[in-house]
Amino acid sequence: MFALISAIISILLTLVDMGTGLYSDIYGTGLLSSVYSLAVIIPSIAVSVRRLHDTDHSGWWLLLLLIPLLGALIILVVMCFNSKDDNEYGPNPKAQPSFTDNDNLAL
Structure with missing residues (x-):
């Protein structure tokens, strides 16, 4: 978005x-x-790093953009991957809360 x-x-x-x-x-x-x-340069970098973290990749992967054409293609493909459920950067932001976890339920 x-x-x-x-x-x-x-x-x-x-x-x-x-x-x-x-x-x-x-x-x-x-x-x-x-x-x-x-x-918007800094916010764009931040959003891109966040997306790479969601796919369980390091933010340093953005340096691939320095490779003409091929780097942008690789980053585009990696950013289209689905988010990992749980990775070293934190839980999946799109994950559905479980109904057994009463802390996540909003009444």
Whole structure:
């Protein structure tokens, strides 16, 4: 959801840049979309590391993005894996609470 919403915001800001004349054909970006991209770099890294942890992989796997094309493809495939039930980084965030565990029941 983070990537989807971020992509939509980025597209909208690019359209605003084009409409207001802030878009540069030379650089292929505009002022507002560039500022937004800089603002979401750290949250994007955090979300990506969290997703890698959910699949029981180290966050260092993000360094594969430095390999042109192949690295991005590997990261995409790994992030599409289902979350592990229990791994060294914590429990599965999508796991359903069991009905035998009274601490997780909300009344």
